Amino acid sequence: MLLLKSIAFCCLCHELDSSVLFRIIExxxxxxxxxxxxxxxxxxxxxxxxxxxxxCPENIFPPNDSDATISNRGTFKLLTCMVCSCLSQMGDNSLLFLILERVIMEQLSQKPLLDNAYAMLRILVVLDAKPTRLSEKSIVTLSNFLTGYLLDVVHCIPEDDDNSVGSIRRHAQRYYFVPCFFLFDRSLKLLTLTLNMMGSLITESTSSPSHGYCNRCATDHLSRINAIASVLLSVHKEPKFQHVLSLLRTEIDCILQGISSVKTSEGSNLTTGERHRIQYAFDRIETTTRSFPQQMGM
Incomplete structure (x- = not known):
């Protein structure tokens, strides 16, 4: 419908007041x-x-306060909630999922910006079920995408040692992680493939990363390794995944082996600080695996 397309493009205008946008949707x-x-x-x-x-701005924590005051991120969050609510009222979720699955996979393949990617992942979650309705092809595609998406979240919202700032950033990180947690909970295969992707990403050539999203995540080994460690620890902090990760000890061991390989192969080219950061990431992951039930690691 041509009129609907015209209305949609009008809604994309940044000058449009949010109340008007929401009224149009209603x-x-x-x-x-x-x-x-x-x-x-x-x-x-x-x-x-x-x-x-x-x-706008793309930076979730803009250094300039004036950028924060003109941000439309809050409006986009409300828009995402509203769209998900409308879709959930449109009838049979399984039928809607069947219609939207391919469309969303195509959109994700175009490497959308972080907030847009989050919105589409959340739509998938709202219409999905447990066990997942995702096709085998979509699970493979999504595992490739989520690898980069999760690392991008960590890159865009880095950890901070300051308790007050750190708490805000952890909350922001979790906001973007939550759709992934739901998808992982509904498909062990998706989580397994994502961990495998992370393992291969550690030793992949830094000049030509082939995996998924990675719009802004750093391409050097050191940044990748630290980001992967942060993602794994975030997943492990979720109570429902503490046992699940113990079932995937082999995949996590491969990640640890990859980190050790990088440290060995690039040792002479690393500064003392860089070696320390790699070892710190290794220790964080290894400490997590020690909490796994012993029989699961055998």
Whole structure:
């Protein structure tokens, strides 16, 4: 529907007041419920919004306070919630998932910005079930994407030793991690493949990373290793995954072996500080594995 496309592009305008944006969505959803809009057109409208509305500034914690005051990130979060709510009211979730799965996978393959990626992952979660409805092909595609997405989250929201700042950043990190946690909980294979991707990413050539998302995550071994350690620890902190990760000891051991390999092969080229950071990442992961039940690691 040409009119709906025109409305969607108007909604992408940053000058549009958020209250007007939300009112447009309410009116269009009412029109859909009254039978005036086809389901395919309505879904296309929602996907256009969450995939193409740009969040500014891209930096989640902008150094300039003035950038924070003009941010539309809060509006985008509300938009994501509203879209998910509307989709969940549109009928059979399994049918909607079947319609949207391929569309979202195509959108994710285009490496959207972090907030747009989060929105589409959350839509998947809302329409998915346990065990997952994802096809085998989508699980493979998604594992490739999530590897880079998770590392990008860590890169964009680095850890901080300051307790007050660190707490805010951990909360922000978890916000972006949560859809992944739901997807991992619904598919052990997805988590397994993602860990395998991380393991191979450690020793992959820094000049040509082939994995998934990685829009902004650093490409050097040192940054990758520390980011992977942070992701693993974040997953392990979730109570539901503490036992699950113990079942994946082999995959985690491969990550540890990869870190050791990098330290050995690049040892002479590393500064003392760099060697310390690699060892710190190794120790963090190894300490986590010590909490696994012994029989699971045998």
């Amino acid at each position: 009116v269009l959803h009412s029109a859909y419920e009254a039978g005036h809009i086809q389901i395919a057109d309505h879904i296309s409208f929602f996907i256009t919004l969450v995939s193409r509305l740009k969040v």
